[in-house]
Amino acid sequence: MALHTDTILGRIRPIPVLSLMLLGIAPFIYSHPFYLHVLTLTFLFAFVSGAWNLISGYGGLFSLAHAAFFGVGAYTTAILYVDHGITPWLGLFLGGLGGIVVALIIGFATFRLRQFFFVLSTLACSEAIHALFTYWRLQVPTGLGTTIPRNPGFMNLTFGTELPYTIITYVFLLVIVLIVWIINQTRINYFLRAIKNDEDAAICMGVDVFKVKLLIFSISAFFTAVGGGFYAMYNLYIEPDSIFSVDLMIQYIVFAIVGGMATIAGPIIGTVVLLPLTVFFRGWIGGLMAPLGFFVYGILLVIVILLVPGGIMQGIKSLMGENRWMKKASLCWM
Amino acid sequence: MVEVFLQLFVSALFTGIIYSLMAIGLSVIFGVVRVINFAHGEFVMLAMYLTFWIFRFLGIDPYLSIFITMPLFFILGIALHLGIIKHILEAPEEAQVIATFGVAFILRYGAALFWSSKHRSVVTPLTEKLFYLGPITLDSPHLMGAFLAGALIVGLFIFLYYTYLGRAIRAVADEKMGAITAGINVGRIYYIAIGIGLACVAVSGAAMIPIESVFPTLGANYTLLCFVIVVLGGMGNLWGSLLGGIIIAQIEMLVAFLFSPVLTTFAYFLVFLIIVTLRPTGLLGFRERRS
Numbered sequence: 264m265a266l267h268t269d270t271i272l273g274r275i276r277p278i279p280v281l282s283l284m285l286l287g288i289a290p291f292i293y294s295h296p297f298y299l300h301v302l303t304l305t306f307l308f309a310f311v312s313g314a315w316n317l318i319s320g321y322g323g324l325f326s327l328a329h330a331a332f333f334g335v336g337a338y339t340t341a342i343l344y345v346d347h348g349i350t351p352w353l354g355l356f357l358g359g360l361g362g363i364v365v366a367l368i369i370g371f372a373t374f375r376l377r378q379f380f381f382v383l384s385t386l387a388c389s390e391a392i393h394a395l396f397t398y399w400r401l402q403v404p405t406g407l408g409t410t411i412p413r414n415p416g417f418m419n420l421t422f423g424t425e426l427p428y429t430i431i432t433y434v435f436l437l438v439i440v441l442i443v444w445i446i447n448q449t450r451i452n453y454f455l456r457a458i459k460n461d462e463d464a465a466i467c468m469g470v471d472v473f474k475v476k477l478l479i480f481s482i483s484a485f486f487t488a489v490g491g492g493f494y495a496m497y498n499l500y501i502e503p504d505s506i507f508s509v510d511l512m513i514q515y516i517v518f519a520i521v522g523g524m525a526t527i528a529g530p531i532i533g534t535v536v537l538l539p540l541t542v543f544f545r546g547w548i549g550g551l552m553a554p555l556g557f558f559v560y561g562i563l564l565v566i567v568i569l570l571v572p573g574g575i576m577q578g579i580k581s582l583m584g585e586n587r588w589m590k591k592a593s594l595c596w597m
Numbered sequence: 598m599v600e601v602f603l604q605l606f607v608s609a610l611f612t613g614i615i616y617s618l619m620a621i622g623l624s625v626i627f628g629v630v631r632v633i634n635f636a637h638g639e640f641v642m643l644a645m646y647l648t649f650w651i652f653r654f655l656g657i658d659p660y661l662s663i664f665i666t667m668p669l670f671f672i673l674g675i676a677l678h679l680g681i682i683k684h685i686l687e688a689p690e691e692a693q694v695i696a697t698f699g700v701a702f703i704l705r706y707g708a709a710l711f712w713s714s715k716h717r718s719v720v721t722p723l724t725e726k727l728f729y730l731g732p733i734t735l736d737s738p739h740l741m742g743a744f745l746a747g748a749l750i751v752g753l754f755i756f757l758y759y760t761y762l763g764r765a766i767r768a769v770a771d772e773k774m775g776a777i778t779a780g781i782n783v784g785r786i787y788y789i790a791i792g793i794g795l796a797c798v799a800v801s802g803a804a805m806i807p808i809e810s811v812f813p814t815l816g817a818n819y820t821l822l823c824f825v826i827v828v829l830g831g832m833g834n835l836w837g838s839l840l841g842g843i844i845i846a847q848i849e850m851l852v853a854f855l856f857s858p859v860l861t862t863f864a865y866f867l868v869f870l871i872i873v874t875l876r877p878t879g880l881l882g883f884r885e886r887r888s
């Protein structure tokens with residue numbers, strides 16, 4: 264997996280980097296706690312969406328197991344902190360490892376079979392782990408929900424103000440962008456593309472399809488679980504029905520698909536466009552109409568797949584392709 | 598103790614036949630059209646709602662309302678095919694999953710939007726009747742549901758094996774190129790197959806509503822259930838789905854009785870993992886060629 268170090272700086276495109284930096288400045292411009300809250304959620308979901316995009320966009324394996332990874336991460340972090348006093352920072356990491364374990368089980372069972380089995384096992388996995396955690400939490404005297412005590416402090420990953428959360432999620436986002444970017448510079452990127460286009464051909468060319476898929480799936484699971492752990496610490500309350508819910512997962516899946524799968528910017532653009540819209544929408548119309556948002560997500564999914572499978576990114580690219588000036592500008596895009 | 602298990606076995610057997618019908622609907626669509634329909638359970642949910650509203654507003658018994666819901670769902674299937682599935686036939690598998698998943702979301706949250714998350718069920722004088730057969734008690738929802746589903750399964754099998762159209766459908770499922778060469782209009786077979794699949798769903802919804810109350814997120818459970826049954830029996834194999842439905846219902850009942858009803862989905866997952874690792878072709882399936 265040699266990095267092409269000689270040309271690596273030449274591969275950095277200015278516009279995406281500038282846009283990312285602009286996102287980083289945003290918390291200092293819009294410093295009202297509510298805006299910061301929206302920004303934190305935006306960064307967090309863009310982060311998880313990017314992790315999902317790794318296996319489902321680049322790898323072409325539609326995963327619904329991310330609800331399970333997210334939940335396992337959240338529960339590992341929360342339970343270790345509440346019951347055993349282990350700092351959430353370590354909890355995040357251990358939760359990530361938990362996510363990897365789940366990913367390996369699914370991977371070993373289904374990666375040698377048709378893709379359909381993978382999708383199905385991820386769906387079954389989410390529901391199964393949801394059931395298992397519900398069963399487990401019902402046995403515990405504290406009941407189904409877990410409340411995390413509020414003791415502000417850096418080691419407790421709990422803060423009195425909103426800004427630290429926003430900054431941490433922004434750093435998370437930078438990390439996933441960096442990871443995806445690095446993967447794009449290595450041979451794995453070509454392996455993934457080969458697998459996505461024609462798996463049999465990739466095997467014939469000597470690509471260890473099983474290993475590559477497992478690696479990408481594990482990385483994706485790790486970061487999703489870390490996102491889940493952070494989500495638990497941010498909300499200070501978790502219960503199986505909310506943390507393992509498909510509703511939560513479908514959001515970052517829709518963000519990635521609408522933004523554009525298999526691109527670095529896609530999940531971020533999708534989240535930046537859709538998440539604040541959803542939040543304001545919900546605020547205006549009220550909680551009773553909450554299903555409306557998901558109803559619209561469903562319509563968006565169908566429309567995007569039927570009309571623009573590449574999402575917003577495809578739209579941007581084709582726009583650039585048509586215009587000569589834009590075409591030149593697109594050289595400094597991705 | 599023996600009586601308890603016998604009772605459980607019989608109840609699960611009856612539920613299993615309804616599950617089988619549901620899964621056969623999915624299996625027909627998958628076997629013929631080769632599209633993975635992740636909205637299948639949501640259609641069951643929709644059928645249950647439709648049956649409920651027909652009962653509520655028109656006062657028609659759920660078991661009779663299939664004469665309304667079946668044609669409606671057949672047409673709905675054709676609409677689904679023309680609107681969405683037709684356009685994703687050649688698309689990569691993941692695009693099919695996303696599109697049908699989108700349909701699932703539209704149905705699930707459409708139901709939540711219009712009909713709220715209230716649990717709804719149908720109770721008629723007929724559904725409250727009990728029959729005694731030695732030590733076993735039979736309640737009429739299970740009995741009638743299984744009878745209805747069983748009758749439709751038998752009818753479907755006769756249709757598929759003894760009529761020209763049915764044979765054409767099986768031909769397309771077995772060997773698409775051969776069917777085209779033999780002069781079968783594959784495009785027409787596709788929407789008939791999806792129509793039949795959804796008609797099965799309509800009947801299983803009617804059979805299910807007196808047994809279980811319906812709410813918007815119920816569908817997700819049924820999607821998973823149907824897929825596990827189809828994988829267990831062998832993809833696209835209708836006899837396999839019939840067997841799979843009965844087996845899964847037994848497992849579900851045992852897990853719920855011995856451990857906790859919460860853990861049934863975990864049992865599905867285990868069954869799925871075991872089948873996928875030991876015999877990916879399913880109990881009655883044959884090795885499938887990679888396309």
